Amino acid sequence: MTIAQDVTSQITRLRQHVADLHRELPRNALVVWTAGNVSARVPDADLLVIKPSGVGYDELSADNMVVADLDGNLVDGAYKPSSDTAAHAYVYRHMPHIGGVVHTHSTYATAWSARGEAIPCVLTAMADEFGGEIPVGPFALIGDDSIGRGIVETLSGHRSPAVLMRSHGVFTIGRSARDAVKAAVMCEDVARTVHIARQLGTPLPIEEHHIDALYARYQNVYGQSQPA
Amino acid sequence: MTIAQDVTSQITRLRQHVADLHRELPRNALVVWTAGNVSARVPDADLLVIKPSGVGYDELSADNMVVADLDGNLVDGAYKPSSDTAAHAYVYRHMPHIGGVVHTHSTYATAWSARGEAIPCVLTAMADEFGGEIPVGPFALIGDDSIGRGIVETLSGHRSPAVLMRSHGVFTIGRSARDAVKAAVMCEDVARTVHIARQLGTPLPIEEHHIDALYARYQNVYGQSQPA
Amino acid sequence: MTIAQDVTSQITRLRQHVADLHRELPRNALVVWTAGNVSARVPDADLLVIKPSGVGYDELSADNMVVADLDGNLVDGAYKPSSDTAAHAYVYRHMPHIGGVVHTHSTYATAWSARGEAIPCVLTAMADEFGGEIPVGPFALIGDDSIGRGIVETLSGHRSPAVLMRSHGVFTIGRSARDAVKAAVMCEDVARTVHIARQLGTPLPIEEHHIDALYARYQNVYGQSQPA
Amino acid sequence: MTIAQDVTSQITRLRQHVADLHRELPRNALVVWTAGNVSARVPDADLLVIKPSGVGYDELSADNMVVADLDGNLVDGAYKPSSDTAAHAYVYRHMPHIGGVVHTHSTYATAWSARGEAIPCVLTAMADEFGGEIPVGPFALIGDDSIGRGIVETLSGHRSPAVLMRSHGVFTIGRSARDAVKAAVMCEDVARTVHIARQLGTPLPIEEHHIDALYARYQNVYGQSQPA
Numbered sequence: 001m002t003i004a005q006d007v008t009s010q011i012t013r014l015r016q017h018v019a020d021l022h023r024e025l026p027r028n029a030l031v032v033w034t035a036g037n038v039s040a041r042v043p044d045a046d047l048l049v050i051k052p053s054g055v056g057y058d059e060l061s062a063d064n065m066v067v068a069d070l071d072g073n074l075v076d077g078a079y080k081p082s083s084d085t086a087a088h089a090y091v092y093r094h095m096p097h098i099g100g101v102v103h104t105h106s107t108y109a110t111a112w113s114a115r116g117e118a119i120p121c122v123l124t125a126m127a128d129e130f131g132g133e134i135p136v137g138p139f140a141l142i143g144d145d146s147i148g149r150g151i152v153e154t155l156s157g158h159r160s161p162a163v164l165m166r167s168h169g170v171f172t173i174g175r176s177a178r179d180a181v182k183a184a185v186m187c188e189d190v191a192r193t194v195h196i197a198r199q200l201g202t203p204l205p206i207e208e209h210h211i212d213a214l215y216a217r218y219q220n221v222y223g224q225s226q227p228a
Numbered sequence: 229m230t231i232a233q234d235v236t237s238q239i240t241r242l243r244q245h246v247a248d249l250h251r252e253l254p255r256n257a258l259v260v261w262t263a264g265n266v267s268a269r270v271p272d273a274d275l276l277v278i279k280p281s282g283v284g285y286d287e288l289s290a291d292n293m294v295v296a297d298l299d300g301n302l303v304d305g306a307y308k309p310s311s312d313t314a315a316h317a318y319v320y321r322h323m324p325h326i327g328g329v330v331h332t333h334s335t336y337a338t339a340w341s342a343r344g345e346a347i348p349c350v351l352t353a354m355a356d357e358f359g360g361e362i363p364v365g366p367f368a369l370i371g372d373d374s375i376g377r378g379i380v381e382t383l384s385g386h387r388s389p390a391v392l393m394r395s396h397g398v399f400t401i402g403r404s405a406r407d408a409v410k411a412a413v414m415c416e417d418v419a420r421t422v423h424i425a426r427q428l429g430t431p432l433p434i435e436e437h438h439i440d441a442l443y444a445r446y447q448n449v450y451g452q453s454q455p456a
Numbered sequence: 457m458t459i460a461q462d463v464t465s466q467i468t469r470l471r472q473h474v475a476d477l478h479r480e481l482p483r484n485a486l487v488v489w490t491a492g493n494v495s496a497r498v499p500d501a502d503l504l505v506i507k508p509s510g511v512g513y514d515e516l517s518a519d520n521m522v523v524a525d526l527d528g529n530l531v532d533g534a535y536k537p538s539s540d541t542a543a544h545a546y547v548y549r550h551m552p553h554i555g556g557v558v559h560t561h562s563t564y565a566t567a568w569s570a571r572g573e574a575i576p577c578v579l580t581a582m583a584d585e586f587g588g589e590i591p592v593g594p595f596a597l598i599g600d601d602s603i604g605r606g607i608v609e610t611l612s613g614h615r616s617p618a619v620l621m622r623s624h625g626v627f628t629i630g631r632s633a634r635d636a637v638k639a640a641v642m643c644e645d646v647a648r649t650v651h652i653a654r655q656l657g658t659p660l661p662i663e664e665h666h667i668d669a670l671y672a673r674y675q676n677v678y679g680q681s682q683p684a
Numbered sequence: 685m686t687i688a689q690d691v692t693s694q695i696t697r698l699r700q701h702v703a704d705l706h707r708e709l710p711r712n713a714l715v716v717w718t719a720g721n722v723s724a725r726v727p728d729a730d731l732l733v734i735k736p737s738g739v740g741y742d743e744l745s746a747d748n749m750v751v752a753d754l755d756g757n758l759v760d761g762a763y764k765p766s767s768d769t770a771a772h773a774y775v776y777r778h779m780p781h782i783g784g785v786v787h788t789h790s791t792y793a794t795a796w797s798a799r800g801e802a803i804p805c806v807l808t809a810m811a812d813e814f815g816g817e818i819p820v821g822p823f824a825l826i827g828d829d830s831i832g833r834g835i836v837e838t839l840s841g842h843r844s845p846a847v848l849m850r851s852h853g854v855f856t857i858g859r860s861a862r863d864a865v866k867a868a869v870m871c872e873d874v875a876r877t878v879h880i881a882r883q884l885g886t887p888l889p890i891e892e893h894h895i896d897a898l899y900a901r902y903q904n905v906y907g908q909s910q911p912a
Contacts, residue, residue, distance in 0.1 A: 580826075
């Protein structure tokens, strides 16, 4: 079966890719211990590749990554999938253009989420990447579809690839897993910078049409024209 | 004597394990210089394995770990045990289910302790790991049982595996030394995030029954079903 | 053609030098992901060497550096030049004594820029390196000469080699690219220290004639008498 | 000449030792670029070993350390000594029991110095190492004995091995260079923790007799009984 073979080779590639991308989380100080995870959608299949639950970042490899279906059930792997798998799976089910999801409790972004406050767009780098404020999602308990639904409802029709889930942490999405990791890194960076700016006064606003112009340019012009 | 031989092989294993776990303290920025220590109870013996006093983290190895009895007296080792040994020993004497103890002066947790303020439970990750607030213990001088007694009195019957000893620092406990290290890492992480959240306003409360639900799930479902 | 050959060997040397200097940006925590760049003027030529756009710091090498002319057009290289190339080029066109330019979004400096506030000179190390306050430049959109013009207008006749571009980040200049990198490192260091001093009160002023004396000494006496 | 030979071998040993100790400065995030230095007194000689001026921490080795006399003049070495040599030399001339001096602009300690505020003793670790508050020294310009005199006048008869020189940074002293480095590390650690404690309220005081008891114990009991 040709399709099955294609999918198998995609899974083999994505196991390594997702394991590698996890290294960016501790490297960018977005996580401590085992609290954070990256997943990728398997192209042309209702499957995702994700981190095993409760395993440290140093121990991650292609071998211990887990394959789950889009209901979050284990399909392949020696370990239980991340306890956040249901939320990742919900996003893939309801946002077909999304290829990657990242979850962290990164310090500054989580601090904004603990106050239930959106991060205002007062930096040009934030206009570039997020196209406006980073919004807050609802308080949602783990265990059913609440978190996934909160992510999808908050981000649908929104420019921002990041949502601050109330009292919890950050979820980011992207066309690829690498894009979602980049959004997680940038989200913490602007959460920190805007926090620090606010500590000693009020950041100056950026006019809405300037935000629009920066966002449009960045989405179309920045970087090399290479496959993601 | 079979038991003695078993104990000897346990000590050999724990010397290496405790030396290795100490690496997590500088790695997670919980300590500077030599100020922080990990101990493990030796199963089936009234003994503990702990860091030598005033030795740097780079120099720690199985060889220079110290074995003490549960009154804190040196039993085996070429070095003096940590000056916090009496506090660790007191915990093992009075909490038989505890297999590991960690002490640090990690920055944010110690800052809460300097104000004598408990850390309120306003993050889902804090509900998971601590099941509520992280409490403050009494001011206690080193040199007798005051610190040990303060730890045991504060944590007995409390969900939190961490106590903020007033004007001093953090002690964490766990079924294993690794669990106690994890609690020390998570304690600093939530101490920092809640501090930062509070700098610009008031974190939103999490309802008590949600904290209970998160705590129950995390203690039973999270991670792989493996020996600790 | 002798001159052309000289220029070619300068470019070969500067490709390596500029790639190496980029390592100082993540090492000093001035950047995340790909957001920051260093350039050097090619001596005796209307050319500059700069970072490729959207490429990570780990992947930078002499080979993927880009050569552009002083209008920001690609002259040599397999990659698109940094999207900030026009700003760098503008500086070289209008400040002939400048041999290096650095751009970052380093956290504390960018936080000052987000409030549109100059950093007051309240540290002797700041008097040494900046000779007074670090000034704020205008809000300027990427895409034309606005950023370059803002840098040049703010820094012309000013002692400071650093400008805080409003709501954006930092640009630093130097006789050499290494000097500009040093200014970027020192700018973030003093931005952070003065921020933290201000959090709990008002830093004490340094008298103007003391600032002058410190600046004069540092520019003439400090360091080894070696080629930069 | 036996004495001269002894001194030569001491200098050889101290060149390596002082170069090695400098690694602790970036490792503990006490310095950026080249701004910070360690020196050691040469036993039985009116000499000191110190960092060369303006050389980066990665490039330091026994070979490029500088030997100066206690007036700060170059005695041996291929490089100019640190521009802070006069201050180190003044300390050795006036405090015969001191064997090591360290200078840094570490962030939090320098922030206290910028406000001209002593760090109050509100942590047991601070009572241990500093025996009370960390005092502020005068504003002093580089270039004559002002800085050295400010250090000696502030620390003479004081328990603290650290002084916050106003608007400038920290100097620490110790019986050995290693002790002075430890004091520099601990000074920044408590400066940071007390700062953070103060951000959200008022740290609780520690009674004077408790500070005295902690200081007495720590100076006499802590660590291994080994040569420094």
